[in-house]
Amino acid sequence: MLLHMSKELIINATENETRVALLEDGILAEFFMERGNHLNISGNIYKARVNRVLPGMQAAFVDIGLDQAAFIYVTDVFSEPSREVENIFNETAEEPEPVAVAREDEFDLSVPVPPADVKIEDLLSEGQEILVQVSKSPIGSKGARITTRISLPGRFLVLMPTVDHVGVSKRIVEDGERQRLKELVVSLRTEPFGFIVRTAAEGVEKEKLEKEMILLVNLWQKVQKRFASASAPALLHRDMTVSLRAVRDYLTHEADRVVVDADYVYDEIMTFLDEIMPRMKASVERYTGSEPIFDAYNIEGDVFRSLKKKVWLKSGGYIIIEPTEALVVIDVNTGGYVGKHNFEETVFKTNLEAAREIAYQIRLRNLGGIIIIDFIDMAREANREKVFVSLKEFLEKDKSKTTLLPFSELGLIQMTRKRTRNSVARMLCEPCFYCNGDGYLLSRQTICFNIYREIMRESQDLSGEKITVKVHPDIAEMLHGEESRVVTGLEADLGRQIIIYPVPKFHIEQFEIEEIL
Known part of the structure; x- marks a missing residue:
């Protein structure tokens, strides 16, 4: 019998910074942050101007009003009649990435590839004004990734106004409920817009779905009106704050309660819940303790420990985490652990413990892209298989899409994890002014x-x-x-x-x- 894991959202807010921590059984599992003018812009919708078309890359640089030009690929501007996207939003649609915009490519489904004769230069031209949405915020030196396929997420539904199809989250597993929800949404539609039914809609009555559908369609109409009157580049729609996104995406099915230390954020959350899920208002608590909220929940130290390269294991072994520009390398070492019987057993137990910790650290630090894991060499194939299966199971808690390959001939595990926002290190740190990010000084x-x-x-x-x-x-x-x-x-x-x-x-x-x- 599985025991229920308690989950809490702890929100620390000041005038210039909002931090959100997801605790699982009192342990920091995920961390989100927004600061002043450096807010996560995923989900924001802009009236943009094409700066430069790059036929060689089948992409374009687009001005959305930021210091860095945004980047759009031909696959993100290509649009065919709705029947062409029937294969995108099918009955296996996944839930969008939590605390991020609900984009198609976060449903683990392929964006349609245009025919070979469709070129970026046929679709966009320099100076052209287009309606775009940020699918990935700027990360480091890379500009924002944008798309013309707009999506507007609600609590129960995601509106996709550029397609004509209805899909249901694969996390709703009961066939009868899936069919009920799909038929409801199809019957309620007044425009040929696409919708994804989110997991939170399971068991929800018709009236709530209809109300949210109307709100989302009205929001889309407002965006279109602003586009018609605004001068490019211009922000037309700003996505929710990190605190509201966390409440929307976690409170109903994940977190048991929300604890917040600022009156204005508490009021904002209560107003938000009053509109979409009043029954959850009782789960929100205003923190009034004298000790800073992150200190009271032992979060502050955990956040900064997540910046360390070396992570100790309980056995005495340790892992080293080295992020680079293109990938992340993780190395496992026995350290002070000498075992009790033989070397193979010592290595196997260290690797098993490391697999759990690696999955935890990847999620906590929000590491993305290509990840290479160098476990300690094991002689037995059965032990390698057990470590691989364990790592795969531990990664199942992670909402971000991961792809994991078995041990290679060199004894390495290769994996990828969807990168949707900056890692904790990128949010909290900057290159060392001594070594300029090299990590070394002359002796x-x-x-x-x-x-x-x-x-x-x-x-x-x-x-x-x-x-x-x-x-x-x-x-x-x-x-x-x-x-x-x-x-x-x-x-x-x-x-x-x-x-x-x-x-x-x-x-x-x-x-x-x-x-x-």
Whole structure:
């Protein structure tokens, strides 16, 4: 018998920042954040202007009013009559990504590929004004991904005004209920718009579905009117705040309660629930404790621990998580775990424990793209299979789409995870101003030898009796200590006194060479 897992949404809101934590049995499972002008723009709808068409990539750069140009592929502007998309929204449609816009490509279904003779240059031209929606927010140096296939998500339905088909979330498994919902939506439609019936609609009566359908259609009509009157680029519709999206996507079927520490967010949530699901208002609690809410629920430390490269396992082993520009590499090590019987058993148990932790960390950190996992080598094929199956089971909690491949000949597991928003590290961190994101600095010994070579290089142009070298205090200490032979060697070679001068404000790799006449 499966025990019920308690789930809570903890919301910390200030004027410039809103943070949402999903706790599962008191443990941080997912983390979302919006800050000031850096809000997640997924779901926003814009009147945009085409800047540049790229026939070689079958794509275009589009101005939506941000510093970075947005990017659109030919598959996202191609549109055929509704019968052509019958295969997209079928009876196996998946639920949209939580706390993200409900886009077609988040239903684990393929976007229709245009015929070979349909080219981006036939569909778009420079200066053209188009209606687009952000399907993926800017991530790092990459601009927003956009589409002309608009979707407007509600609590029970997702309106797809550019297609004419009705699909039902595959998480509704009972055939009779699936048929009831599909027939209801088809009978309620007044326009040939497409709809996806979300999991939350299971058991919902006709009146609620009709009310939401009217609201979504009215919203679409408002967007069209704004498009007709606005000058490009212009924002026509802003998606919900992160707190409302979290409440909409988690409260009914996932979270048992919501705890929020700000009056205005509490009021916003209560008003929102009053419109779409009044019975859930009792699940919302206003936090009034004196301790900061993230401290009271032990979240603050967990968030910052999720930024660490090394994650310790209970057994004494550990995993190393190394995100790069193109992929994420995860390495498993036994660490201090020596086992009780033999090496194969030690490795197998470490890998099993690591599989659970890796699935948890991928979800918590919101790692996306290509992920390569290097488990410790196992001699037995049966053990490799058990580790693979365990990892696959642990990843089932993850709402983001993942694709997992078995162990390769090199003993690696390759997987992909849908990237829909920035990782926790990208949200909270920026490249190190010391190493510019390289992750390494020159060693102090290397810097000392660099100073030696630079002085020798410049010595012919220096005529003073003394040479002053300004350096970071750590380098000064080393030149007076472990590497004092660098200084004495220079003095002997050049016949001049070398004075080391520490400058606290210097970067550790920085130094300046001056002569004293």
